[in-house]
Amino acid sequence: MDQSNTGLQAKYQELISAATTSGVQNLQVREQGNVLYIDGQAPSGQAKDNLWSIYNRIDPDFRAGDLIMNVDVAAVATGTRARVATESSNLNIRKGPGTDQPIVGKAAHNAEVTLINKTNDQWWLVRTDSGEEGYAHAQYLKVG
Amino acid sequence: MKHVRIRSAFMAVIMAGGLFATGCKGKNKDTETNINTTTYDTSTAVPAAPVEVSPDAALQNGVRDATKDFPGVSATVTNGEITLSGTIDRSGLQRLMPTLQSLQPKKINNNLTVK
Numbered sequence: 001m002d003q004s005n006t007g008l009q010a011k012y013q014e015l016i017s018a019a020t021t022s023g024v025q026n027l028q029v030r031e032q033g034n035v036l037y038i039d040g041q042a043p044s045g046q047a048k049d050n051l052w053s054i055y056n057r058i059d060p061d062f063r064a065g066d067l068i069m070n071v072d073v074a075a076v077a078t079g080t081r082a083r084v085a086t087e088s089s090n091l092n093i094r095k096g097p098g099t100d101q102p103i104v105g106k107a108a109h110n111a112e113v114t115l116i117n118k119t120n121d122q123w124w125l126v127r128t129d130s131g132e133e134g135y136a137h138a139q140y141l142k143v144g
Numbered sequence: 145m146k147h148v149r150i151r152s153a154f155m156a157v158i159m160a161g162g163l164f165a166t167g168c169k170g171k172n173k174d175t176e177t178n179i180n181t182t183t184y185d186t187s188t189a190v191p192a193a194p195v196e197v198s199p200d201a202a203l204q205n206g207v208r209d210a211t212k213d214f215p216g217v218s219a220t221v222t223n224g225e226i227t228l229s230g231t232i233d234r235s236g237l238q239r240l241m242p243t244l245q246s247l248q249p250k251k252i253n254n255n256l257t258v259k
Binding site for chain 2: 028030032033035037048052056061062063065068069070072087089098099121122123137138139
């Protein structure tokens, strides 16, 4: 471990501590090529949001390019309700996990949908209350 | 008789050595288990697997999907690094960054102007 790496851990110490105390599972903190990598699964959406607000406070507007934090929300159970957190527009529900996939439905801004499974960190399979089923981008879904 | 005694002593040493070696093995195993299960501690260096960086093609797909609703943002992917330019508002940046970092890039160069 060289000195610059130790410096990065010191810079993000508050974030690393918060990840530990908030119960992030499989937490890994690694340094490679002057970038710090923090990986793990947060116990809730709220815990994840809290980590991101600490990150943004230490590195305003994420300018430094010295941290990649890949913390998703752990094992969201099938049947969990997620809120459509778009800016104002409807959320597209697609046939497959990708914006190149055809749109098979829409979920209204601020509506709730039911989570069927997390295909990956970016795309979740959901069902709307009107019964449409398909993939929505996780960027626009909020859970717990 | 003396000869036999020496041999017994020799055997005892070998057996003790065997026990000692077994003891060491057990200890190492425990240590490994501890590394896997203990929570992160900054005071000790935890041997870790190298960081996995997604291939550029996967990053490009992920970036395309994530930035689709941010028309002011343009992004390039080279050797695992995502470089962002253009403009975005602050709430948009706070929404976009977690998604981009979850794609497992090597690095993100954020040259965005925040409105």
